[in-house]
Amino acid sequence: MVSLTVYDGAMGIGGNKLYLEEGGKGVFLDFGKNFGKYGVFYEEFLKNRDVRGIHDLMYLNLLPKLNIYRPDLIPSDLFMSQYPALNVSAVLLSHAHMDHCGNIGMLREDIPIVASPESIVIMKGLQDSGVSSIETDTAYFSPRQPTDDLGLYLSSIAGASYQGRDFCCTEEPSEALTSFLSRKPGQDGKRAKKLDPGTCCCYDDAAFPFDISAHPVDHSIFGATAYILRGETTIAYTGDFRLHGKNGDATRDFVSKAKDASVLITEGTRAGPSEEEKTTERSVCDACRRSVESSSGLVIADFSPRNFERLESFQEIAQKTGRELVAMAKDVYMLHNLQCINGSCMTDGLRIYSEVTDRSKRKWEQEVVKANYEDRYVDHKAIRDNPGNYLLCVSFFDMKHLLDLKPDGGN
Numbered sequence: 001m002v003s004l005t006v007y008d009g010a011m012g013i014g015g016n017k018l019y020l021e022e023g024g025k026g027v028f029l030d031f032g033k034n035f036g037k038y039g040v041f042y043e044e045f046l047k048n049r050d051v052r053g054i055h056d057l058m059y060l061n062l063l064p065k066l067n068i069y070r071p072d073l074i075p076s077d078l079f080m081s082q083y084p085a086l087n088v089s090a091v092l093l094s095h096a097h098m099d100h101c102g103n104i105g106m107l108r109e110d111i112p113i114v115a116s117p118e119s120i121v122i123m124k125g126l127q128d129s130g131v132s133s134i135e136t137d138t139a140y141f142s143p144r145q146p147t148d149d150l151g152l153y154l155s156s157i158a159g160a161s162y163q164g165r166d167f168c169c170t171e172e173p174s175e176a177l178t179s180f181l182s183r184k185p186g187q188d189g190k191r192a193k194k195l196d197p198g199t200c201c202c203y204d205d206a207a208f209p210f211d212i213s214a215h216p217v218d219h220s221i222f223g224a225t226a227y228i229l230r231g232e233t234t235i236a237y238t239g240d241f242r243l244h245g246k247n248g249d250a251t252r253d254f255v256s257k258a259k260d261a262s263v264l265i266t267e268g269t270r271a272g273p274s275e276e277e278k279t280t281e282r283s284v285c286d287a288c289r290r291s292v293e294s295s296s297g298l299v300i301a302d303f304s305p306r307n308f309e310r311l312e313s314f315q316e317i318a319q320k321t322g323r324e325l326v327a328m329a330k331d332v333y334m335l336h337n338l339q340c341i342n343g344s345c346m347t348d349g350l351r352i353y354s355e356v357t358d359r360s361k362r363k364w365e366q367e368v369v370k371a372n373y374e375d376r377y378v379d380h381k382a383i384r385d386n387p388g389n390y391l392l393c394v395s396f397f398d399m400k401h402l403l404d405l406k407p408d409g410g411n
């Protein structure tokens, strides 16, 4: 008999950790970070301590009390044998937003992640170009070991390679994807840690307790995927999905393929259709275009950095209004790697904001962005001299750069 256990994700937004089991073997449907529950204990600078591994998260009930986690994240005062050990064959990842993937990095390393090529690239790209934490260590991690006598304080092992996770890709993995997963920018440096890649196979070739099929759906992040699991019962699972983006038809296609499912498990943050729910990506794009057309100075667009569909909308707006679209280097790093695996041309015509920073420390930027797009860089002085020529895409966390740009007021 098939059984479904909701370890997390009910009565909230994201944080999904659902376990589907049949015949003593099972799969997790997402393993995300529950921002709502984290927010009860943490905020801004008050964070869980990575040096205590999963101790804090287990103690505060932010991770399910199960014996399924990486041994190197378990300090000596956490007694895992008291918790049930599930026979987890894989995690089926719906998409690469943290509320769906943000606790994957803590799972035992022999549990593979089933994900679309885009989700895999986004997770690794985010790690390559961002700050490491046990929440963002979704594609690879630095193994830890206790460095105090009591075995409570867990530090990364100096000299040990990064360990890549095993992925089961929802498409035959391309050479570009395998090669992207095989190294971390900067690893050729003399004292740099290497990346010891995990395996990346096609999910068709892997053995799961269910017959699983993956279906792309529309969402604000690329690579969103729904799954249909066929066993004794047919179950359809989707994380966030929508109909109003450019890939709405993919969602409709999934809906028709899932029509024989007996159970539908879905994220339900906003189920329309009220008047406000009728906003489409097209109508957002048109409204933004009118706003840009009526502006003479610098235009700054603030949206989630992984919302590449919105970036595409602004590419169109920039083209139609005769402005140059400027993106942050880390977004271009991601776009470059996405287009390597799916053949799109998302970096076409993009300019890159030259941040006031020590670029020697940003190996991903040096090796990929600078190496491929050096002539596209534009700095704060050039933008300040001709603000009306540019449309700058920054998200909230990049607003600090406005202090270099010093725009002349505006609205």
Ligand SMILES: [Zn+2]
Binding pocket: 095, 097, 219, 240
């Ligand atoms: Zn999402």
